[in-house]
Each structure stands twice: as C-alpha cells, then as structure tokens.
Amino acid sequence: MGHPRTGTERRRKAPAENDGPFEGGGAGQRAAGLSTAGLDRLCRHVAHDLRNGLAVLRTNVDYLEGLAPRDEAERAALGDLREVADRMEHGIDHLVYLVRYLSGTLTPSLQPISMDTWLRALVRRLEEAPGPAAGRIRLEAPEPARIWADPALLERALRDLVLTRLAHTAAPGPVELRFHRPPGWAELTVIDSGPPLSPAARASFLDPRAPLGEGRLPAREVEQGLVGPFCGAVVAAHGGQTRLEVVDGRNRFTLRLPQPG
Incomplete structure (x- = not known):
C-alpha cells in the first residue's frame, strides 16, 4: 500500500486533472490597448x-x-x-x-466675455470664499476688452491656478493677476511671490502631456498635483499657448488664448 498523497501533491496535480477551455484566452493573452x-x-x-x-x-x-x-x-x-x-x-x-x-473630446464652448467685469467678479468670489485668498489677490486694473473663450473652463483653470499659487507661495505673499489684449491674443498672467520652481518643474508644469514624476521633482512640487497640466489642457483646447518663467525670484504663469480679428 503506497503512501497517501500530501496536500501539496494534491494541489499540484489539481490543475492537470482539471485541464479544459478557459474563457478569455488564458494567461498568454494580453489585454487590448484602450482607445x-x-x-x-x-x-x-x-x-x-x-x-x-x-x-x-x-x-x-x-x-x-x-x-x-x-x-x-x-x-x-x-x-x-x-x-x-x-x-x-x-x-x-x-x-x-x-x-x-x-482623448480629443475637450471642446471649449466659446462665448463673449467682458474681461474687466468678469475678472473683478472672479476675484471677489475667491476672496469671499473660505480659504487662503482673502486680501492676497492683487488684480491689476484690467483693460475693458471683450474676448472669446469658454467662461466655465477659463474660470476653473484660472481659479485653481491662483489658489494653488496662494497655497504654495511664500506666505503671506500675494498673488498678482493681470490681463492684457495684445493683437490676436487674450493674455492672462498669474505671478506668485516665490520660491521659484525648479527648472524641471518649469519645463513640465503647464504641459498636459508631461506628468509630474516624483523621481524628478522635489516633494513640494510633486504635491501641487494636476492643476498645472489641467490649465495647460484648457489653454491648448482653445488653441492657445502657455509660458512659465521666473522673474526676480517669482513664478510667472502666462495663459494666451487666440482671438479672432
């Protein structure tokens, strides 16, 4: 009489005893790439x-x-x-x-925006809401100009960028908000009080296709999350341009939206 099989031996034989077709193609089949x-x-x-x-x-x-x-x-x-x-x-x-x-499905709904009243209303909402904005946003008197943009997308991008810079700037430093209307463009600029972002962060902060890699950036810059790429996506969806530079130790974020005529 032979020795009884151990539990380990029984478990090893089970797959062979139950060989049969599997739905889904088995372990050798790779998942199809998502569109x-x-x-x-x-x-x-x-x-x-x-x-x-x-x-x-x-x-x-x-x-x-x-x-x-x-x-x-x-x-x-x-x-x-x-x-x-x-x-x-x-x-x-x-x-x-x-x-x-x-995925190519972010399509702005362009509407006319009177920037002087629109920006003042945005700053007022930010300063009245709970959070770090009260008394810290300096709005340069905007010129009375009308632009074409998606007001909901633009407000979300500008609001989140301003709040992020308030949270990460040298406290209790202000954040400046400026608007200019050079020929063919609507230009919004956010200027914080520093400290300057690293060269690696400046190269990718506003790029929607460049994720912030923890291995390349200081922790305080990784923690700023997806706000920068999101702003870059909003501007790019409008067909615009972004720029991030350091001037006198302060980070200057520029969002440019193309304008007709």
Whole structure:
C-alpha cells in the first residue's frame, strides 16, 4: 500500500486533472490597448464612483456638524474632512478634463466675455470664499476688452491656478493677476511671490502631456498635483499657448488664448 498523497501533491496535480477551455484566452493573452475614447469613458466611470464616495463623506460631515461638536478639536477635524473632500473633488475634475483633452473630446464652448467685469467678479468670489485668498489677490486694473473663450473652463483653470499659487507661495505673499489684449491674443498672467520652481518643474508644469514624476521633482512640487497640466489642457483646447518663467525670484504663469480679428 503506497503512501497517501500530501496536500501539496494534491494541489499540484489539481490543475492537470482539471485541464479544459478557459474563457478569455488564458494567461498568454494580453489585454487590448484602450482607445482614447475608451479611456475617456473609463475615467468617467471611475470619477462617478469616487464622487459617490465623496458625497457620502460630505453627508456624514454635515450630520456630525449638526450634532454640535463638543470641542474645538472636533470642529477642526470635521473642517479638515470637508477640506479633503473638496481637494479630492478638484483632483477628480482635473483628471477627467485632462483625459478628455488627451482623448480629443475637450471642446471649449466659446462665448463673449467682458474681461474687466468678469475678472473683478472672479476675484471677489475667491476672496469671499473660505480659504487662503482673502486680501492676497492683487488684480491689476484690467483693460475693458471683450474676448472669446469658454467662461466655465477659463474660470476653473484660472481659479485653481491662483489658489494653488496662494497655497504654495511664500506666505503671506500675494498673488498678482493681470490681463492684457495684445493683437490676436487674450493674455492672462498669474505671478506668485516665490520660491521659484525648479527648472524641471518649469519645463513640465503647464504641459498636459508631461506628468509630474516624483523621481524628478522635489516633494513640494510633486504635491501641487494636476492643476498645472489641467490649465495647460484648457489653454491648448482653445488653441492657445502657455509660458512659465521666473522673474526676480517669482513664478510667472502666462495663459494666451487666440482671438479672432
């Protein structure tokens, strides 16, 4: 009488005893590459799931705040959770818009914008909202000019760029916002108070096709996320140009949108 097979031997033989056809082509089949349209759809599905989770988080924060937190530490913790949810929402938006740009589906809806009143209203909304903007945005008196652009995309890009520079500039330094209308262009410039971004960051910060690689950039620059590439995608979708330079130790971000006539 032979020795009984060990559990290990039994497990080794099981695949041979159960050989048969598998659906999907087996381990040797590589996944087909996603088309750009497929990548866009996949990103939207993922964003939908993430936003559902954020909605649950915000609902619970609202509920707990309604119970009147017992002390300042609890109020601060709930405020931190709400801020994290907002930052995650912005990050999801940036990712979705970037993928739409890369897949060729980000098409601006051009409308006339009166820049002097539009910029003043934008700065007022930023300074009235909770956050770091109060009293720190210096708007150079914009010339009364009308431009053609997608107002929703342009506001999102400009708002997020200004807020990011406020968060990463030398506190409590201001951020300047300027508008000029050279022939054929609408030019928006954001100038922070430093410190200067590294040459590697300047080369890729506003490029929607150049992800910020952790191996190449200092941690404080990696942490700035997708705001720069998102702004670059918005400008590129308009057919425009971007430039990032350091002048007198300050980072100068220029967004140029082409204009008819």
